[in-house]
Amino acid sequence: MPQTATVAELLRHHARFGLSLVAGPAAQAPIRHVAGADTLAAIERVPADSLIVILGGPSGSGYEIDVAIRQAAARGLAGLVFAAPLRLPITATRLADRAHLPVLAPERARDGAGLLLDIDRYVRGGASDSLARAETAIRLAQAAAEEGGGEAVRSLLEAAAQALGCGLVLDETGPVAESHPGAVVVGRQPVAAVVADLDDDATRVALPAIAALVSRLRQRELSRRFAPAMTRAGLIVQIVLCDRAQLPQLVDQAFHLDLAVEQTHVVAWLKVEDAAARGEASMERARQVLDEAELSALQVLHAKPGEWHVATLGGDLVVVCTGPAGTDPHRSARAELQRLVEVLTARGDVVVTGGIGTPQAGPDGLRQSAAEARVAADSARAAGRHGTLAETDATGLRRILAGLSSSPLSRDLLSEMLAPLDAMGAARARIGVVTLSAYLDAQSSPTRTAEALHLHPNAVAYRIKWISEALGADLADPDTRFALQLACRVRLLNA
Known part of the structure; x- marks a missing residue:
């Protein structure tokens, strides 16, 4: 509210008062008082710097209005307000313009007393x-x-x-x-x-x-628009994580929720982290960042071509694009998903690292594409490739490893092989897995392993000795080497 009300301020509040300027200027002179009058003749009793409201609307001849305007100008009034629509004679308009006297009127008739009270309250302010x-x-x-x-x-x-x-x-x-x-x-x-x-x-x-x-x-x-999609998204998470034996039951639930699991799916796995904390954010902040990313994804993707589902899994965002069986939605989906990554990154307070799987059909294909996307996202994060969507490797090796990693049974079997190293503590277990993986990749050559790990060959030999003893494994046996190499690869992909 201004310290001192003026006619110009009244006109700015058109939505409140409904007044328009009929003649004269939109004066900036202060309004000291507000007075009401039933007739134009009452103007002669109103003090200077007053805004007078004619309660009964325009009355009298054009000559009387001319006289009223002359009197108002002579007494130094701040303006003249009518409570009903007004069309001034040309003589009155010219008089008001020359005298710099604002004349105001509404577009539709108003209750004069109510208008007077409203203007008076405004002028008194406070x-x-x-x-x-x-x-x-x-x-x-x-x-x-x-x-x-x-x-x-x-x-x-x-x-x-x-x-x-x-x-x-x-x-x-x-x-x-x-x-x-x-x-x-x-x-x-x-x-x-x-x-x-x-x-x-x-x-x-x-x-x-x-x-x-x-x-x-x-x-x-948003709740009304996205509630069905969010229910289906929760089921997608169960399908991605479940044991193979539970899949038929979940597929049946998908049918009742109108979730087309039999179609072709492309999955993106997005790791969304607080840029300031980078993996060390509080649980509350991490949850907030993920909730905001989920909302942004729903808003960005809901109107895009295809059927989209957005779910949270742990601290990550899982986005699924589904298209008719036999089609390849990968290209269009990738463009939309890259756009989503850009929208999230543009916030400036989060770091997004994403991976995208290959198009796969059916519930098993959904699980496969999700596993590929997760492996690609993990690899991109480890390599520091943020702000884009990484894809699985062209050789298909990571897709095979992703398939093994997505199977709870396979994952458990491979983890059991490395359990003796895990029992030695997280730090020592990681040294053991990294060393053993490099050793097996180098075809059991201590020299090449030492070059890859920047160690002395004697150090490699020492590590391999205690690793093989801890595992109770015969590293000369081809089947043992193959199984351990798979276990190490899967462990490092998910690290």
């Missing part, structure tokens, strides 16, 4: 008027929100703007700070902002409450 406007705006916004409907947000903003006497818009064009008073927050993520074209006490009081109502409507809209 906390009472600001609180009254803010309370009215919040009450009308709540009523609009309770009515719901597809245009609930628009109706809410229009109702609040009318009470506040300013314009309100929902800005969804750019990033929004959590500290913004009009921040619209969905799932703890600012997604838009309610912005007012007037900064006064009433707007500052009402804006956070209005934004909270818009947030609630947006959350309700």
Whole structure:
């Protein structure tokens, strides 16, 4: 609210007062008083610097209006307001313009006493008027929100703007700070902002409450839109993680949820981490980052071609694109997924490392594509390749290892082979696995192993001695070497 009200300020609050300038200038002179008059003749009793409201609307001849304007100008009035629409004679318009006397009128007839009271409250200003406007705006916004409907947000903003006497818009064009008073927050993520074209006490009081109502409507809209997809996404996670024996039961559930598991799937595995903490974030912050990424993915992908599902698994985001059987959705899916990675990365506070699997059909194909994507994402993260989607290797070796890793039975069998090293502690177990893997890759050559690990050959020989003793393994046996090499490869891929 301005310290001193003026006619120009009244006109700026068109949504509140509904007044337009009929003649004269939009004066900046202060309004000291507000007075009401039943007739034009009462103008001669109004003190200077007053804004006079003609309660009964225009009356009298054009000559009388001319006289009233002359008197108002002579007494130094701040302006003349009519409570009903007015078309001034040309002589009156010229007189008002020459005298610099603002003449105002509404587009539709208003109750004169109500208009007088509203203007008087505004001119007196202070906390009472600001609180009254803010309370009215919040009450009308709540009523609009309770009515719901597809245009609930628009109706809410229009109702609040009318009470506040300013314009309100929902800005969804750019990033929004959590500290913004009009921040619209969905799932703890600012997604838009309610912005007012007037900064006064009433707007500052009402804006956070209005934004909270818009947030609630947006959350309700997203829940309604994505609830079925989120239920299906939870089932996808179960299919990816389950033992092979549980798959038929989950496929049956998928049928009842209208999840087309028999079609072709491309899976992306996204590791989303707090850029500041990089793997050391608190559980609460890590959960917040993942929730925000999930919401962004739903918003970015829901209108894209194909059927999309977004799920969280541990600390990662799993995105599935499904297309008709016999098709290859890989190319279009990859472009959309890369766009998602760019959107997430553009936030500036997260690091995204992704992998994408090959198109695979059916529930087993879904599991295979997810395993490939996970291995590719793990490899990319280990190599520091952030902000893009890594793919499985062309030779197919990683796809084979991914298949072994995705099978709980195979994974358990391979882990059992390395269990004696694990019993020696995490640090010693990793030294053992890395050394043994390099030794087997080098066809049991201590010299080549030493070159690969930057060690002395004697150090390699010493390590291989205690590793083979701990495992109780005959490294001269081809089958033993092959099995241990697979176990080491899978362990290092998932490290």
